[in-house]
Amino acid sequence: xxxxxxxxxxxxxxxxxxxxxxxxxxxxxxxxxxxxxxxxxxxxxxxxxxxxxxxxxxxxxxxxxxxxxxxxxxxxxxxxxxxxxxx
Numbered sequence: 001x002x003x004x005x006x007x008x009x010x011x012x013x014x015x016x017x018x019x020x021x022x023x024x025x026x027x028x029x030x031x032x033x034x035x036x037x038x039x040x041x042x043x044x045x046x047x048x049x050x051x052x053x054x055x056x057x058x059x060x061x062x063x064x065x066x067x068x069x070x071x072x073x074x075x076x077x078x079x080x081x082x083x084x085x086x087x
Contacts, residue, residue: 001066008057021053028056028058029056
């Protein structure tokens with residue numbers, strides 16, 4: 001597991017192998033494979049791998065990445081287009 005801290009509006013990008021990204025604190029905007037995902041503290045999403053991942057901190061944030069051992073399609077995340085109906 002790797003943990004990264006980002007200040008508000010900071011951007012972090014990388015080419016991902018299959019992995020879980022978990023928002024440990026703050027709020028993150030993740031862009032991956034044509035999808036935009038918002039994660040709040042405690043939420044996570046599965047990145048399928050071999051693609052550019054761009055993460056922007058919407059507030060001071062910390063996130064962790066953990067290698068995925070399965071190719072599960074069970075994403076525990078909110079997409080931007082769902083955000084308005086989710087809250």
